[in-house]
Amino acid sequence: MKKLICMGSVLLGIMAFVSGCSNEIPELNENDQEAVVEYAADIVKKYDKRHAGRLKEIMREEPAAAEETAAEPEQAAPSPEASALQPDPDVEIIDPFGGNGVPAEVSLENFLQMDSVAFTYTGYETLQSYPPAGDGAYFSMNATPGTTLLVLKFTVNNQAGEDRELDMLGTGVRFRITVNGETKNALSTMLLNDLATYKGPLEAGGSTELVVVCEIQEEQAASVGEVSLIAKNEDATATISLN
Numbered sequence: 001m002k003k004l005i006c007m008g009s010v011l012l013g014i015m016a017f018v019s020g021c022s023n024e025i026p027e028l029n030e031n032d033q034e035a036v037v038e039y040a041a042d043i044v045k046k047y048d049k050r051h052a053g054r055l056k057e058i059m060r061e062e063p064a065a066a067e068e069t070a071a072e073p074e075q076a077a078p079s080p081e082a083s084a085l086q087p088d089p090d091v092e093i094i095d096p097f098g099g100n101g102v103p104a105e106v107s108l109e110n111f112l113q114m115d116s117v118a119f120t121y122t123g124y125e126t127l128q129s130y131p132p133a134g135d136g137a138y139f140s141m142n143a144t145p146g147t148t149l150l151v152l153k154f155t156v157n158n159q160a161g162e163d164r165e166l167d168m169l170g171t172g173v174r175f176r177i178t179v180n181g182e183t184k185n186a187l188s189t190m191l192l193n194d195l196a197t198y199k200g201p202l203e204a205g206g207s208t209e210l211v212v213v214c215e216i217q218e219e220q221a222a223s224v225g226e227v228s229l230i231a232k233n234e235d236a237t238a239t240i241s242l243n
Contacts, residue, residue: 108231111236112171112173115160116160117156118157119156120157121153122155122209124151124224125151126149126150127148127149130151139192141191148221149214149215150177150214150224152211153209155209156207156208156209156210157207158203158204163201163202164201164204165199165200166200168195174231175229175232178226179224179225179226180220184215186213189213191211193210195211227242228242
């Protein structure tokens, strides 16, 4: 039905075109009418084929889109940069913080990477003045009012079979002290036996005593419990438990 209406419209259009600007439809003989009808039929068939072809194109596209939607997405191959970030199973990974963000506990000699030297913690003292008066030291330090000096003592042993020079100043090590969960900076001193600045000879098999000093509140002096030493240099930080 739609084809007939369309064909009729085309016929009317052609007739109007043939008539030019006149409102009258010219009379056609039988041969002319057949020619016009045949031409109009070709136009309608052409349009009908294009319309049907467009529908076929849409129908072909829709299943393809559905298949793409249903298909599982493929995982992209890792880029060379991403592959380079993957851990090598043959390489041992050492966590300097023990996996919990806390500096790893090591010995002081291991932290300083010193061979044939052993640092042994021997205890602490709480004093108002160090060294105590009467020791004959040329330098003595006093606690500020309301505080007490906490002096941590270490024996350094030369385990090598020959004399050696112990240069703690050259290591660039700095110390902090944790007392009962509270961390304090070690005091900078002019003591000849300050663990952070000592530089001197150690005889083969010999030893010397070195100290680290900080200030604590006077009321803490009678209740010093958990104590640890935090050592830090340019490369790393480590905690040495002293309990």
